[in-house]
Amino acid sequence: MRIDKYLWSTRYFKTRNMGTEACKKGQVQINGQVVKPSREVYPMDKIKVRKNQINYELTVLDIPESRVGAKLVDIYRKDTTPAEAFEHNELLAYSKAYYRKKGTGRPTKKDRRDIDDYTDEETG
Template sequence: MRIDKYLWCVRYFKTRNIGTEACKKGHVKLNGSAAKPSKEVMPQDKIIVRKNQINYQLTVLDIPPNRVGAKLVALYRLDTTPASEFESNELLQYSKDYYRKKGAGRPTKKDRRDIEDYIDDSAVPKNSEE
C-alpha cells in the first residue's frame, strides 16, 4: 500500500491529498529517509510524521484493506511517539504571545467590547436626580 494512502487509512490525515502533500514537502519519513507519496509500506516499517510541530513515530503492524474506524486503528499501527514530543509542544503553546502589542492595528472584537463596557459604565452618573 502507498504511504500516503496508509496514513489516510489509519487517520493521520483527513484526506489522502493532505497526506500526499505532506510526503511531497518532506514531512513523512519511512525507515529514516524521506518518502515520496508512492513509496510502498510493509509491516514492521517505521514511519515518522511531522504534523502540528510534533514528530509522530509509528510502527506499521498490518496493512488495512481500506480506511478504518478510529477504534480499529490500533490493529494496524503502533504509536511509539515519546511523551517528550507532546511536552515540548505544550511548552511552545505557553510561550506564544497570544495577545497583540499595544498600538498594533485595530482593536479586536474583545477589545472593542471592553472599551464599550468601560464607556457605558463611566457615562452613567452615579447619583442621577430626575
C-alpha cells in the same frame, strides 16, 4: 499500500491529498529515508510523520483494506511517539493563551490609553 493512502487510512491525515502533500514536502520518512507518496508500506516499517510541529513515530503492524474507524487504528499501527514531543506543543499553546485571550481582538481606545499611561509612568 502506498504511504499516503496508509496515513489517510490510519487517520493521520483528513484527506489522502494532505498525506500526499506531506510526503512531497519531506515530512514523512520510512526507516529513516524521506519518501515519495507512492512508496509502498510493509509490516514492521518504522514511519516518522511531522504534523502540527509534532514528530510522530509509528510502527506498521498490518495493512488495512481501506480507511478504518478511530477505535480500530491501533490494530494497524503501534504509536512509539515519545511523550516529550507533546510537551513542547502544550507549552506553545499555553503561551499563546496567556498573551491574549482568543477573540478579544485589537486593543480598544481605553486599553491603548492605559498602555500609554503605564509606559509613561515607567519612563518618567
